[in-house]
Amino acid sequence: MAHLESLGVPPGTSYRRCLPGGPWQRLLPGVVLLRTGDPTRRQLVEGALLHCGDHAVVTGLESCRRQGLKREARPGEPVHVLLPLHLKTTSNGYVVVERTKRMPAPVRAEGLPLAPVARAVLDACRRMRERPPIRALLAEAVQQLGAEPAELFAELESGSKRGTALPRAALLEIASGARSAAEAEAMGVWRRTGLPEPVWNFPLHDERGRHIATPDAWWDDVALAWEIDSYEFHFGQPGYASTLARNNRYAAAGVALVQTVPSRLRTAPRAVTEELVLAYQAAAARPRPPVVLSGRHKRLVHGL
Template identity: 80%
Template sequence: MTRRSWARDAEELFGASRRGVITVAQLEDLGVPSRTSYRRCRPGQPWQRLLPGVVLLRTGTPTRRQLLEGALLYGGSEAVVTGLESCRRQGLKREARPGEPIHLLLPAHLKTTSSGYVLVERTTRLPAPVTLDELPLAPVVRAVLDECRRLTERAPIRALLAEAVQQLKAGPAELSAELEQGSDRGSALPREVLREIGKGARSPAEAAAMAVWRRTGLPEPVWNFEICDERGRYIATPDAWCDAVALAWEIDSYEFHFGQPGYAATLERNNRYAAAGVAVVQTVPSRLRTEPRAVAGELVLAYRAAANRPRPPVVLSGRRE
């Protein structure tokens, strides 16, 4: 393409781009002077600047994929997408938040820095990418921990790690190993939450419940184990179970309505507990966050009451996956 013909060949320019995203350097190779590229990104002109040296060959709001293509062009050929974007592309069921950055990993020797919506992290441990839909993605275990290291509160870290285990099948042992191999920066809270998950927490609410239980000073329960009656008939799989006194703790949502299957299943479970003589404490997830001290007090009282009655013939079985 010559400098005289590029303006007439918009289709060819678009064909050389990534979904309409292209670098100024690539445009120069196609005959578009850099000053022309930048001029066409001014208000009222047909293109727009996404990042330094990266333009979108149209106006309007870029799609998430176009932003991602722009980030990769900005980062260069060795860039690897990590964090939530990588997790989402590999199956995490979360929508992108408005303004959520795209997190890139780059080799430590490069000088590229964060800009605009792109968060650049230079690393000596650049992972071999997983390629999906022509995108270089950090493996799930690395991506989720790269995001966790940036978080400063326990609750979102719990939520993300629990989702990674449940939705992306990331193993707690793999996550712990990756955490130990990386930098200590931002690792303290993820390490604590992974210990909770390793003990059996299957959700953010259960991880929060473990933290509340530690306030009680009571013997540590087991988490997510089946219990059966003396004839081996299944009773339930309580979130927490104190075997010495046959006390079950369930983290139950109050958002059921009569007639819904979830509500009916909860009633049936509670009826089985009652028939077997099991003491049960039920807590809604929101109270774990808003009233941890009160919940801990209720658990202590329930434990003492259970200890003062004859223990029913209930048998602890294996963990239900």
């Protein structure tokens, strides 16, 4: 409103125009939107920055989306903003203000000051209370935003330790080879089987060097592949055709295959565990086919 006053609009005029039925609306204390109707997400973010002042930096999911995360904002999702510790602005309305002594150097996207990816992702994860959405966000940050697990670990260690137990566990799964939230959940199911640890996401070739597939999990001693196949991709066109071709290559090479849809990792982990154990036993009972794993399984060590 101070800007409106500097343009010659009296405070009383602004007040009347923001009353119900008026042409303007009040987003936050001192922040007026000069139109009716629902504000856009961009207008909400700009309103949050006006409310918080020149030192504000947008973090959390909003920062991640502005830097390429393919997620829509949920209705009512707050805008998470960082401010230097000495400032006194507090959370209000849809704005969550976090005052910190670790202000990041902002990156600019669409003219907005944003926390770098690693900081924004971990700021969002620290406020989550369940492992599946944390796994999903971290996996998306690695896949879609190019975040390195080592960079995420460094940010985790540098910041507050509050709310870091679940992100730390999910990061360890991702660093061990999981490329998605579903694969991270698959690692949890594997630990229940008592089977040797498989190799995660390494290419497989036949004896003539022809590519077969890159299984989500692979037990090399018995040539058993485990694929986490979502309905959305693997059983819709053109995903179905590529999945069918992959399965035919497995069969031609003599590879034993277990396919699991992601939902069963959560709803039927015991059944999936039993399927893996039985498949492993059956694979071990037949001669191993002459297939070759490319590369070696590397375990990332972060001193944790």
